[in-house]
Amino acid sequence: MKILVCISHVPDTTSKINFTDNDTQFDTNGVQFVINPNDEFGLTRAMWFKEKQGASVDVVNVGGPETEPTLRKALAIGADNAIRVNTPATDGFQVAKQLAQVAKDGAYDLIIAGRESIDYNGGMVPGMLAALLNANFVNTCISIDVEGTQATATREIDGGKETVSTSLPLVIGGQKGLVEESDLRIPNMRGIMQARKKPLNVVEPTEVTAQTTAEKFEKPAPKGAVKLIDPDNLDELISLLHNEAKVI
Amino acid sequence: MSVLVYIESEEGKFKKASLEIASYAKEVAQMLQTTVTAVTFNTSDVSELGNYGVDKILKVSNDKLTNFNAEAYADVLKQAAEKEQSKVVVLSQSANSKYLAPLLAVHLNAGYASNVVALPESANPFTVKRTAFTNKAFSFTKIATDVKIIGLSKNAFGLKEVQADATAEDFAPTLSDADFSVQVTNVDKAKNTVTIADAEIVVSGGRGLKGPENWGMIENLAETLGAATACSKPVSDMGWRPHSEHVGQTGKPVASNLYIAIGISGAIQHLAGINASKTKVVINNDPEAPFFKAADYGVVGDAFEIVPKLNEKLKEFKAKNA
Ligand SMILES: Cc1cc2nc3c(=O)[nH]c(=O)nc-3n(C[C@H](O)[C@H](O)[C@H](O)COP(=O)(O)OP(=O)(O)OC[C@H]3O[C@@H](n4cnc5c(N)ncnc54)[C@H](O)[C@@H]3O)c2cc1C
Ligand SMILES: Nc1ncnc2c1ncn2[C@@H]1O[C@H](COP(=O)(O)O)[C@@H](O)[C@H]1O
Numbered sequence: 001m002k003i004l005v006c007i008s009h010v011p012d013t014t015s016k017i018n019f020t021d022n023d024t025q026f027d028t029n030g031v032q033f034v035i036n037p038n039d040e041f042g043l044t045r046a047m048w049f050k051e052k053q054g055a056s057v058d059v060v061n062v063g064g065p066e067t068e069p070t071l072r073k074a075l076a077i078g079a080d081n082a083i084r085v086n087t088p089a090t091d092g093f094q095v096a097k098q099l100a101q102v103a104k105d106g107a108y109d110l111i112i113a114g115r116e117s118i119d120y121n122g123g124m125v126p127g128m129l130a131a132l133l134n135a136n137f138v139n140t141c142i143s144i145d146v147e148g149t150q151a152t153a154t155r156e157i158d159g160g161k162e163t164v165s166t167s168l169p170l171v172i173g174g175q176k177g178l179v180e181e182s183d184l185r186i187p188n189m190r191g192i193m194q195a196r197k198k199p200l201n202v203v204e205p206t207e208v209t210a211q212t213t214a215e216k217f218e219k220p221a222p223k224g225a226v227k228l229i230d231p232d233n234l235d236e237l238i239s240l241l242h243n244e245a246k247v248i
Numbered sequence: 249m250s251v252l253v254y255i256e257s258e259e260g261k262f263k264k265a266s267l268e269i270a271s272y273a274k275e276v277a278q279m280l281q282t283t284v285t286a287v288t289f290n291t292s293d294v295s296e297l298g299n300y301g302v303d304k305i306l307k308v309s310n311d312k313l314t315n316f317n318a319e320a321y322a323d324v325l326k327q328a329a330e331k332e333q334s335k336v337v338v339l340s341q342s343a344n345s346k347y348l349a350p351l352l353a354v355h356l357n358a359g360y361a362s363n364v365v366a367l368p369e370s371a372n373p374f375t376v377k378r379t380a381f382t383n384k385a386f387s388f389t390k391i392a393t394d395v396k397i398i399g400l401s402k403n404a405f406g407l408k409e410v411q412a413d414a415t416a417e418d419f420a421p422t423l424s425d426a427d428f429s430v431q432v433t434n435v436d437k438a439k440n441t442v443t444i445a446d447a448e449i450v451v452s453g454g455r456g457l458k459g460p461e462n463w464g465m466i467e468n469l470a471e472t473l474g475a476a477t478a479c480s481k482p483v484s485d486m487g488w489r490p491h492s493e494h495v496g497q498t499g500k501p502v503a504s505n506l507y508i509a510i511g512i513s514g515a516i517q518h519l520a521g522i523n524a525s526k527t528k529v530v531i532n533n534d535p536e537a538p539f540f541k542a543a544d545y546g547v548v549g550d551a552f553e554i555v556p557k558l559n560e561k562l563k564e565f566k567a568k569n570a
Contacts, residue, residue: 013497013517017384026381037498092350093359118497120380120387123362127318127350136430137318139347142491152433156492157316158343158445160437166430176498181485209392211359215375216388220523226530226540231549234558237529238565240545245527247449247506248473248565 001055001146001168003046004108006099006125007074008036008089008117009067019217026119026217028066035070038114042174044184045144046112047078053146056080058106062089062098068200075195076187082198087205090213092124097208099125100132109168110151115140115175120214126173135169142177250285250304251277252334254325256342257291263446264407265340267300269400271408272367273338274301276398279371280336287328287419289313289321298414300407306331306419312428315435316344320427322351327421329356329395337397342445349399358395365404382497382520401524402445402503444495447476449506450525452495454480456511456532456551460488465555466510472562478502480512496521511551514539531555 011017011031018027035043049055059074060083061067071082083106085098103111111133113126130137136151138144142161143154149168154161156177187195229237241248251273255266273284283303288294290313294305306328313320325348329337337352339345341363353360361376365386369375373390376398380387444450451470453463463477470477477493484494495502497520507525511532512518519542522528530543533550540546547554 011381013520017381019385091359093353096350096354118382121363121382123346124350124353124360127347128354131351131354137351138430139318140343156343157435157437159441159443160435161492162432162436163434164430165433176494177491211391211393212361213390213392214380214387215390217380218386218388219384220386223542224544226543226546228540229545229547231547231554234547234554234561237545237547237558238561241506241527241529242565242569245506245544247527248562 001049001053001110002106002108003049003055003057004103004106004111005039005043005046005057005059005074005079006111006113007039007043007059007061007070008114008119009033009061009063009070010036010117010119013037013118017219023217024215033067033070035073036114036117038116038175040184041176041178042112042114042172043074043077043079045174045178047185048179049110049146050078058083058108060085060099060102062087062095064088071200072195073187075198075200076191077185078191080198082200084200084202085205086202091210092122093128093212094208094210096125096128096132098205099129101206102203103129103133109170110146111135111169111171112174113171115173123173126171130171133169133171135171136166137171138164138166139173141172141174144172144174144178249280249282250332250334251280251282252325252329252332252337253284253286253302254321254337254339254345255286255288255297256340256344257288260291260293262291262296263340263342265342265402265446267407268402268405269338269340270297270300270302272400272405274408274410275367276336276338279368285328285332285334286414287325294414294416298412299409301410301412302414305414305416307416308419308421310423312423315432317428317430317432318344318347318351319430320423322348322355323423323427324421325352326355328419335395337395339397339399341399341401345399349397353397356395356397357393358397359391359393360397360399361389361391362399363401364398365401367405379524383523384520403505403526404503442474442476444476444478444493444500444502447504449473449475449508450478450495450502450504451475451508451510452478452480452512453483453510454512455482462552463489465559469508469555469559469562472559472566480518509539509543510555512539513537514542
């Protein structure tokens with residue numbers, strides 16, 4: 001089985017978000033970038049397929065040279081090859097189109113992406129990619145097993161979960177649950193050394209026009225101060241929630 | 249030209265988020281001087297939709313569509329959009345709508361903006377305000393395609409009731425085998441509990457509660473308020489509560505009207521995921537806990553004393569105001 005894991009390169013979860021150029025660009029100054037947490041779960045599940053079922057695992061990112069350390073980290077965790085499509089990511093559709101080309105060229109059976117990336121929170125790429133490839137698609141996927149060309153997956157739904165059966169080629173939008181948090185891998189010294197020698201292929205993009213553009217960003221208005229309520233006067237809290245906030 | 253909305257229901261009842269997108273679609277339709285068409289799946293009584301601005305209903309009745317199926321539902325919505333020559337499709341941000349939206353976008357050649365929080369800034373160019381960076385910022389996003397899909401965040405617009413009648417007609421789209429190549433084999437869904445996605449109120453507990461055995465008071469409070477229960481990440485990581493209750497940047501997003509955080513410190517990753525909630529209450533014994541900077545109302549004190557007392561008082565309040 002050939003697996004492709006889509007890796008989105010995102011600001012670390014503690015990052016303060018700021019903008020430059022008249023609020024049109026994300027300010028990357030001082031921001032640390034990481035593998036999107038949802039993709040980390042997917043990558044670790046891919047390692048399981050590699051070790052238990054002899055799958056090959058490639059990772060891909062659509063982005064400029066600055067994303068290479070993130071791809072190297074994925075190689076250090078155990079991916080075999082990395083591919084970088086040499087173009088900045090502009091919108092979900094443009095990224096999905098680029099990934100679709102890579103997926104076609106490599107004839108992958110299983111494509112693991114994340115439910116959403118924690119930067120632009122599109123939640124668009126995996127579904128669009130599946131539709132462009134005419135592949136099956138399971139979103140908010142919390143478990144995946146493959147036997148031959150048949151796949152069984154569990155997905156989270158509002159208020160529970162459901163099991164689905166489908167076949168390869170398949171795209172999943174993965175999240176926490178694909179593997180346990182405690183099974184996530186941190187690259188060790190040996191992995192980091194090996195990753196230096198593994199191939200990181202840079203491919204040129206296909207021509208795509210983005211469908212959406214982020215014209216401007218804005219930060220939420222600063223919050224007013226919290227109203228503190230005496231623990232011995234909880235009636236006041238109830239009255240505020242009822243009369244002022246009007247939520248009960 | 250009609251603005252199209254996908255209406256979700258559960259056990260014959262329309263989801264509030266679906267009535268909300270109908271209200272929203274009505275105002276978008278007014279901007280574009282057109283009408284609203286809703287698509288319903290296997291629901292018999294659809295008359296209520298007129299009260300939320302829907303002009304016309306396409307009723308789909310098909311046994312094959314009893315379980316939600318993203319590919320098949322996207323195919324139905326595509327055919328409905330084509331029939332109505334819709335230029336704008338409005339979806340909620342439920343798990344199912346988020347699942348089918350990108351499929352529909354590709355099938356309709358439509359640009360899709362998710363997590364939209366307000367009416368379009370302008371119709372030409374078509375620009376919407378959406379949250380980005382997990383609620384740490386907003387982005388004004390221009391959709392350049394002829395057909396546009398909007399995913400509206402829960403509680404971002406509210407319900408707007410109007411007195412009007414909608415006309416209903418049966419709609420029988422053509423389904424293919426390929427629509428069912430992902431088959432649901434089992435559904436495991438809690439009955440009679442409020443889900444985080446649908447809840448108006450969410451009661452959430454953190455590591456300050458010391459252990460799973462102390463969740464009784466959280467559940468009692470949630471029951472009194474008709475709320476869903478949630479938890480911080482370490483709580484689900486330690487197995488005190490199921491993973492499905494984990495909220496925050498890497499867990500479920502919360503956009504409720506009221507979020508009550510009990511024994512939660514208010515780490516940036518936690519706040520990012522719940523900040524879209526309208527009113528936030530924190531109960532914490534450490535006045536320095538960062539959550540007090542993010543909350544509207546706060547009580548400094550021991551949760552083990554406050555929560556049961558608050559629950560009793562809320563019960564009295566509910567009894568009086570019932
Ligand atoms: C990559 C990454 C992603 C993350 N994603 C998320 C996420 O999605 N969601 C999330 O929640 N976290 C997330 N975290 C974890 C986050 O950083 C915090 O560690 C976590 O939110 C802390 O949980 P807590 O507030 O329950 O626990 P703690 O930080 O331990 O806080 C417990 C609080 O309880 C209070 N307390 C103690 N006893 C009492 C009492 N008797 N009465 C009242 N209050 C009491 C304490 O004062 C304290 O403020 C993430 C972390 C990382 C690194
Ligand atoms: N630039 C990118 N390169 C590779 N994969 C991406 C990129 N952007 C998004 N993805 C994948 O798509 C998932 C969802 O992203 P999004 O649609 O942006 O929320 C991510 O978790 C990744 O798996």
